[in-house]
Amino acid sequence: MQNTLQLKAYAKINLGLDVVRKRDDGYHEVRMIMQTIKLYDKLTFRLLEEDAIRIKTNLGFLPVNEDNLVYRAVRLLKDTYGVKQGMEIDLFKCIPVAAGMAGGSTDCAAALVGASRLFQLHLSKEKLMELGVKLGADVPYCILRGTALSEGIGEKLTSLPPIPDCHIVVAKPPISVSTKFVYEHLDANGIEKHPDIDGMIRAIEEGSLSGIAERMENVLETVTIPEYPVIDKIKDCMRQQGAMNALMSGSGPTVFGIFEKEEDALRTKELIRKQNLAGQVYVVSPFNQDPAIGRR
Numbered sequence: 001m002q003n004t005l006q007l008k009a010y011a012k013i014n015l016g017l018d019v020v021r022k023r024d025d026g027y028h029e030v031r032m033i034m035q036t037i038k039l040y041d042k043l044t045f046r047l048l049e050e051d052a053i054r055i056k057t058n059l060g061f062l063p064v065n066e067d068n069l070v071y072r073a074v075r076l077l078k079d080t081y082g083v084k085q086g087m088e089i090d091l092f093k094c095i096p097v098a099a100g101m102a103g104g105s106t107d108c109a110a111a112l113v114g115a116s117r118l119f120q121l122h123l124s125k126e127k128l129m130e131l132g133v134k135l136g137a138d139v140p141y142c143i144l145r146g147t148a149l150s151e152g153i154g155e156k157l158t159s160l161p162p163i164p165d166c167h168i169v170v171a172k173p174p175i176s177v178s179t180k181f182v183y184e185h186l187d188a189n190g191i192e193k194h195p196d197i198d199g200m201i202r203a204i205e206e207g208s209l210s211g212i213a214e215r216m217e218n219v220l221e222t223v224t225i226p227e228y229p230v231i232d233k234i235k236d237c238m239r240q241q242g243a244m245n246a247l248m249s250g251s252g253p254t255v256f257g258i259f260e261k262e263e264d265a266l267r268t269k270e271l272i273r274k275q276n277l278a279g280q281v282y283v284v285s286p287f288n289q290d291p292a293i294g295r296r
């Protein structure tokens with residue numbers, strides 16, 4: 001019987017993010033183009049015979065109790081299926097925290113996949129996505145992965161064709177942005193210019209990287225950029241260095257730029273570091289969906 005398993009939990013960026021309206025129940029209805037990128041946390045799972053959930057992580061400030069989404073994922077499976085065994089999880093984080101890259105949600109998704117396998121629950125991807133939405137709106141997408149349209153509160157997903165290969169510079173300035181703060185300060189029903197999400201879908205279907213780049217827009221920037229001007233500075237720097245376009249991901253503060261040439265991306269990364277605009281800077285590429293859930 002398999003006792004251990006290692007999985008990668010990939011981050012996402014939003015190529016486009018629109019807020020359609022604020023619902024009466026306070027939730028925001030969104031339309032987002034999601035893209036998984038090759039920046040990932042590593043999770044190592046070990047089956048325990050005792051009824052316990054233990055988390056170890058390289059980031060001392062992260063919770064290791066039920067406040068960690070990994071813990072909650074394992075707990076949910078144990079409670080739902082009456083599993084008596086336990087799990088020890090070693091969480092090695094590389095994805096910036098509280099950054100708009102779904103770091104916690106993707107760890108949660110990987111924990112659902114990993115624990116269901118070691119507990120031998122034989123759950124389909126669809127079933128895991130159904131369970132995942134109970135833990136966070138972005139969790140089902142993090143199980144699906146690839147290029148996708150996300151609607152509703154983030155739980156209605158439509159897979160799209162993979163975007164053309166490119167180099168993506170990801171830069172997280174040293175500030176923390178609360179997703180709650182951003183949504184609370186967004187005048188959702190007063191947005192004058194909505195991103196062209198349908199146009200971006202057409203550009204993705206046509207495989208046009210320039211068509212995608214020219215439609216990159218995120219309505220949450222209207223709240224975050226006035227508060228944190230460094231976001232705009234990073235975007236300007238990326239564009240000056242040859243990015244086809246640059247945008248804030250999710251509720252920020254992470255900024256990403258799309259580059260055709262790897263040399264431009266690498267030079268931009270060094271420049272952002274040298275100018276102290278961001279401490280965590282990476283050059284990555286898109287991760288495209290693998291239809292078999294077995295391979296992560």
Ligand code: ATP
Pocket residue numbers: 062063067068069070096097098099100101102103104105107108138179250251
């Ligand atoms: P999103 O893009 O979904 O808004 P985010 O990147 O803004 O996510 P996360 O990195 O998921 O935010 O973390 C937000 C908070 O969630 C952190 O402050 C942290 O305390 C808590 N958290 C719980 N579990 C995790 C986890 N496994 N990894 C990171 N943060 C976690």
